[in-house]
Amino acid sequence: MPGPILIFDSGVGGLSVVPPLRRRLPEAALVYACDNAMLPYGTRPDDWLVARILAVCDAAVAASGCCALVVACNTASTLALDALRAHLAVPVVGTVPAIKPAAAISASRHIGLLATSATVSRPYTDRLIEAFASDCRVTRVAADPLVREAERLLAGDEPDHDVIRAVLEPLRRAPDLDTVVLGCTHFPLLGERLVAAFPRPVRLVDSSDAIARRTVQVAGDPAPRTKRDSSLATAPDAGLARAMATLDFDEPRLLIVG
Numbered sequence: 001m002p003g004p005i006l007i008f009d010s011g012v013g014g015l016s017v018v019p020p021l022r023r024r025l026p027e028a029a030l031v032y033a034c035d036n037a038m039l040p041y042g043t044r045p046d047d048w049l050v051a052r053i054l055a056v057c058d059a060a061v062a063a064s065g066c067c068a069l070v071v072a073c074n075t076a077s078t079l080a081l082d083a084l085r086a087h088l089a090v091p092v093v094g095t096v097p098a099i100k101p102a103a104a105i106s107a108s109r110h111i112g113l114l115a116t117s118a119t120v121s122r123p124y125t126d127r128l129i130e131a132f133a134s135d136c137r138v139t140r141v142a143a144d145p146l147v148r149e150a151e152r153l154l155a156g157d158e159p160d161h162d163v164i165r166a167v168l169e170p171l172r173r174a175p176d177l178d179t180v181v182l183g184c185t186h187f188p189l190l191g192e193r194l195v196a197a198f199p200r201p202v203r204l205v206d207s208s209d210a211i212a213r214r215t216v217q218v219a220g221d222p223a224p225r226t227k228r229d230s231s232l233a234t235a236p237d238a239g240l241a242r243a244m245a246t247l248d249f250d251e252p253r254l255l256i257v258g
Contacts (some may be wrong), residue, residue, distance in 0.1 A: 013186030014072030042116025115183030156240030
């Protein structure tokens with residue numbers, strides 16, 4: 001019997017891939033799993049993260065009976081994607097910073113990369129830049145505080161605009177920068193506020209639609225959606241429940257990680 005598509009992230013950032021997934025697979029059942037007990041991932045040690053990501057995804061795959069796993073987290077993907085694919089029996093779709101499409105559309109050849117500390121300077125990111133944006137200047141910004149601001153937004157609170165402006169300052173100061181890669185799935189949730197914080201027009205690029213396209217290719221025939229989609233979380237949180245409800249997910253069930 002086919003299962004749902006499982007979406008995993010450390011927090012609510014992975015919800016940014018839900019709309020494109022539903023556009024491409026409107027009848028498919030989804031399950032959202034987040035490791036909110038250990039948020040944020042971006043500042044934690046690599047060895048700890050790999051072990052934790054494997055344990056949480058293993059538990060979520062077992063609990064959901066999914067047909068495919070979408071790792072809607074740049075940090076987890078750039079660090080643990082190979083390990084997950086070797087460990088799990090279901091197809092795994094990863095998320096990587098959208099360097100290639102950003103380089104394709106930048107007229108000035110100056111690109112900004114907003115990502116967590118765990119993604120912004122990782123060798124995987126270096127290889128993406130070398131392969132697809134070697135003729136561009138890429139200004140990298142560790143934007144960990146934006147994760148919390150996105151979480152606040154989906155919980156029903158207004159993000160702190162001073163925090164957003166402070167994080168963006170290295171990019172705001174570059175008059176020729178015309179394209180910004182959102183290298184964390186949390187960041188598209190703040191898209192309008194990020195654009196408004198710039199003193200000039202910039203284009204934001206993220207990976208959400210590419211993730212949806214790849215999921216269509218590997219998911220086969222997912223279980224059909226019946227009512228609301230379901231969700232899992234590693235810690236109870238009223239704000240998380242409100243965030244999940246905004247995209248028509250049931251209140252999260254507790255996910256026990258062995």
